[in-house]
Amino acid sequence: QVQLVGSGGGTVQAGGSLRLSCAASGIMFSIYAGAWYRQAPGKQRELVARITTDGGTNYAEFVKGRFTISRDNAKNTVYLQMNSLKPEDTAVYYCAAQSIRFDYWSQGTQVTVSS
Numbered sequence: 001q002v003q004l005v006g007s008g009g010g011t012v013q014a015g016g017s018l019r020l021s022c023a024a025s026g027i028m029f030s031i032y033a034g035a036w037y038r039q040a041p042g043k044q045r046e047l048v049a050r051i052t053t054d055g056g057t058n059y060a061e062f063v064k065g066r067f068t069i070s071r072d073n074a075k076n077t078v079y080l081q082m083n084s085l086k087p088e089d090t091a092v093y094y095c096a097a098q099s100i101r102f103d104y105w106s107q108g109t110q111v112t113v114s115s
Helices: none
Strands: 003-007 010-013 018-025 033-039 046-051 057-059 067-072 077-082 091-098 103-105 109-114
Touching: 003 091, 018 033, 018 091, 018 109, 033 067, 033 077, 046 067, 046 077, 057 067, 077 091
Parallel strands: 010 109
Antiparallel strands: 003 018, 018 077, 033 046, 033 091, 046 057, 067 077, 091 103, 091 109
């Protein structure tokens, strides 16, 4: 049974930092790309950052320079370090393990940034 468990969300003041973690079980995470998405109330889910199997990364423009995605294959975990948080970063964040054939998703974790 495949399971992705996201954690690390919470409430922080603008300018603060949070680190999200996503631990995978039931899959060999090293053969999947890892990604973080977010969905704010009334908006569509959007890609925040993605990391390939060989560590290549890409970011949405609105988080470049502030967020960093990383992975630890030995721990089957992908991370999202979020710095300089803004109120507009408030959303439910989801992680995903992605391959050509399969996508697996975590439950959401709430991030709230107060002004």
